[in-house]
Amino acid sequence: MLRDSFGRKVDYLRLSVTDRCDLRCVYCMPPEGIPLKPVSEILAYDELVRTVRVAVALGVRKVRITGGEPLVRRGIVPFVGRVARVRGVLDLGMTTNGTTLAEMAAPLREAGLSRVNVSLDTIRRDRYAEITRRDALPRVLSGIEAAVRAGLSPVKINVVLLHGLLPADVDDFLALAQEMPVEVRFIERMPIGCSPSEAFLSAVGVRDRILSLPGVRETRNGEPSSAVTYDVPGFAGKAGIISPVSRKFCERCNRLRVTADGRLRGCLFARETLDLRAVLRSGRGDEAVADLLRAAVHAKPEGHDLCASGDDPSAAEPMSRVGG
Numbered sequence: 409m410l411r412d413s414f415g416r417k418v419d420y421l422r423l424s425v426t427d428r429c430d431l432r433c434v435y436c437m438p439p440e441g442i443p444l445k446p447v448s449e450i451l452a453y454d455e456l457v458r459t460v461r462v463a464v465a466l467g468v469r470k471v472r473i474t475g476g477e478p479l480v481r482r483g484i485v486p487f488v489g490r491v492a493r494v495r496g497v498l499d500l501g502m503t504t505n506g507t508t509l510a511e512m513a514a515p516l517r518e519a520g521l522s523r524v525n526v527s528l529d530t531i532r533r534d535r536y537a538e539i540t541r542r543d544a545l546p547r548v549l550s551g552i553e554a555a556v557r558a559g560l561s562p563v564k565i566n567v568v569l570l571h572g573l574l575p576a577d578v579d580d581f582l583a584l585a586q587e588m589p590v591e592v593r594f595i596e597r598m599p600i601g602c603s604p605s606e607a608f609l610s611a612v613g614v615r616d617r618i619l620s621l622p623g624v625r626e627t628r629n630g631e632p633s634s635a636v637t638y639d640v641p642g643f644a645g646k647a648g649i650i651s652p653v654s655r656k657f658c659e660r661c662n663r664l665r666v667t668a669d670g671r672l673r674g675c676l677f678a679r680e681t682l683d684l685r686a687v688l689r690s691g692r693g694d695e696a697v698a699d700l701l702r703a704a705v706h707a708k709p710e711g712h713d714l715c716a717s718g719d720d721p722s723a724a725e726p727m728s729r730v731g732g
């Protein structure tokens with residue numbers, strides 16, 4: 409079992425499979441996109457599957473595929489199938505912007521994907537186009553329906569809290585959770601820079617709105633999770649809040665990340681990464697890969713402190729490369 413120096417069990421591997429994306433969300437990428445890594449520097453599917461195999465032998469049980477936008481990488485469905493067939497992977501999820509999920513949800517489910525998180529910050533078409541710089545909202549909404557129909561479960565919708573979010577937007581999302589078996593999770597945006605500037609919108613107001621719903625109940629399933637979930641009578645789905653900033657969840661962090669270009673990262677904000685790609689391509693055996701995974705877990709920091717002088721999130725890599 410992988411345990412870090414602070415006693416936390418690490419059993420969750422997040423793989424960023426590409427740094428490319430078909431959207432340009434204002435909080436993630438500049439309009440022209442980020443400089444992309446050459447394809448030769450991105451881990452091949454064989455290398456990713458080998459990493460999963462070794463990680464599972466060390467006790468990893470949950471795998472999440474992310475990006476960039478994972479669904480823009482060619483061959484993603486067969487890759488999902490290969491990861492799903494690694495014995496010991498008990499839970500295989502994906503985080504996607506959902507723009508192509510309408511066509512891909514069923515094949516992904518058949519390949520062995522269990523669950524999906526769709527990132528969607530508004531259900532107003534004009535605002536969606538402002539945030540993502542693309543007019544893709546109808547496709548995303550069809551994608552969410554297709555994911556539910558395909559039997560992916562749970563289907564979670566990740567809403568990053570941004571300024572300009574209106575109470576009516578929150579209500580639109582709550583209406584979605586009322587009608588469909590989806591879990592809508594409102595997420596505090598991690599501020600770039602340390603002043604809680606205009607970038608940061610706390611989840612407190614949204615929490616109050618959820619708590620005002622008749623009969624609402626907070627549920628905790630005991631899993632190490634960054635979310636607080638609410639059951640609401642009459643809702644087909646659920647609502648949830650993730651507050652990485654105002655309520656840090658580092659003490660329950662069970663994650664290890666592999667960036668698209670093959671570096672191991674124990675924390676989104678850690679400066680230190682370990683060069684997995686070099687080890688994978690060194691001709692050495694799986695024990696060398698296992699040693700590096702152990703070293704990355706050992707190097708996991710106790711926590712981030714986004715507003716202390718030590719950590720500078722603005723120095724952090726783009727989320728699209730690290731995998732959010």
Ligand code: SAM
Pocket residue numbers: 429435436474475476477478503504505525526527566568595596597598599727728731732
């Ligand atoms: N492209 C896919 C997507 O958008 O779901 C997967 C990668 S994206 C980097 C993963 C998640 O990171 C998305 O839900 C996105 O909203 C979130 N994200 C990106 N930048 C963020 C930030 N500064 N703070 C909080 N979440 C962020």
Ligand code: SF4
Pocket residue numbers: 429430431432433436437475476477505527727728
């Ligand atoms: Fe693309 Fe996801 Fe970043 Fe938006 S958040 S630009 S969809 S990688």
